[in-house]
Amino acid sequence: MDDVPEDAAPVLPTTADGELIPTVVCDGVDIVYRVNGTGAGRGTATAALNRILRREKAEKAAGVRKVHAVKKVSFVAYKGEAIGLIGTNGSGKSTLLKAVAGLLPVENGKIYTHGQPSLLGVNAALMGDLTGERNVFLGGLAMGMSREEVKARYQDIVDFSGINEKGDFITLPMRTYSSGMGARLRFSIAAAKDHDVLLIDEALATGDRSFQRRSEERIRELRKSAGTVFLVSHNNKSIRDTCDRVLWLERGELRMDGPTEQVLEAYEAFTGGADKPKAKAKPKPKA
Numbered sequence: 001m002d003d004v005p006e007d008a009a010p011v012l013p014t015t016a017d018g019e020l021i022p023t024v025v026c027d028g029v030d031i032v033y034r035v036n037g038t039g040a041g042r043g044t045a046t047a048a049l050n051r052i053l054r055r056e057k058a059e060k061a062a063g064v065r066k067v068h069a070v071k072k073v074s075f076v077a078y079k080g081e082a083i084g085l086i087g088t089n090g091s092g093k094s095t096l097l098k099a100v101a102g103l104l105p106v107e108n109g110k111i112y113t114h115g116q117p118s119l120l121g122v123n124a125a126l127m128g129d130l131t132g133e134r135n136v137f138l139g140g141l142a143m144g145m146s147r148e149e150v151k152a153r154y155q156d157i158v159d160f161s162g163i164n165e166k167g168d169f170i171t172l173p174m175r176t177y178s179s180g181m182g183a184r185l186r187f188s189i190a191a192a193k194d195h196d197v198l199l200i201d202e203a204l205a206t207g208d209r210s211f212q213r214r215s216e217e218r219i220r221e222l223r224k225s226a227g228t229v230f231l232v233s234h235n236n237k238s239i240r241d242t243c244d245r246v247l248w249l250e251r252g253e254l255r256m257d258g259p260t261e262q263v264l265e266a267y268e269a270f271t272g273g274a275d276k277p278k279a280k281a282k283p284k285p286k287a
């Protein structure tokens with residue numbers, strides 16, 4: 001549609017009856033971590049035995065602390081949406097994302113997802129000792145692609161990652177990559193497939209600006225081609241460029257859920273201003 005202005009909210013796909021199609025439903029979700037070894041005698045066999053024998057009665061005495069990371073969070077995400085997840089450090093964003101991906105149990109409430117959600121974190125587990133090339137196959141197979149599909153897309157994935165721009169790095173073990181290079185390859189592998197629900201945790205922040213632009217472009221395509229994209233980021237610009245809805249978590253609670261600009265404005269007022277380039281730490285004077 002040519003007459004739609006570029007910054008207009010995208011028209012979301014609907015059913016034949018004109019209803020939006022839900023892809024993720026979070027209903028009153030609580031997520032609690034249990035941290036062992038916080039009491040006296042931590043790490044000893046006695047403490048371990050205590051934990052087994054006295055589980056419910058005396059979690060505290062056995063050195064178990066609870067961290068209530070996500071509190072009563074409810075929202076519905078629809079097909080075609082790109083949703084930003086923002087909040088200050090430790091506010092529960094990654095935890096919520098992991099739970100939507102099915103990697104963490106919920107304490108209370110329910111999470112329903114349509115299709116298979118895929119979590120793409122900067123720490124997504126590829127194998128450091130294997131070459132980039134092998135990891136492309138490993139990652140592709142892990143996402144449910146066939147060997148032939150991965151083969152067909154292999155060159156596109158490597159080109160998109162830009163790993164080989166400065167030499168033949170794709171045949172080196174991944175542990176030799178810089179953190180930015182690793183993140184680029186992980187994003188490129190995950191982005192090679194169309195996902196029902198794609199969950200991205202800070203992946204864009206690690207790449208350089210030109211890679212960020214390519215990634216944002218790809219996120220827009222992924223959104224068009226199928227499902228819903230969630231993006232956790234501290235980079236408000238990335239969120240502005242890719243998302244039209246934002247969930248703001250603070251201390252585990254959903255503080256706001258609405259159009260990107262509205263939520264970011266409130267968030268920036270809360271954190272004390274819009275994104276600024278980080279000031280470089282001054283070098284310490286030599287003693």
Ligand SMILES: Nc1ncnc2c1ncn2[C@@H]1O[C@H](COP(=O)(O)OP(=O)(O)OP(=O)(O)O)[C@@H](O)[C@H]1O
Binds near residue numbers: 089092095
């Ligand atoms: N494995 C864990 N065990 C115990 N507590 C955890 C664990 N992971 C996270 N937490 C706690 O859960 C809370 C939410 O953490 P989470 O990583 O989800 O926050 P976040 O919003 O993603 O933070 P950041 O912006 O710093 O990445 C924090 O209080 C954190 O200490």
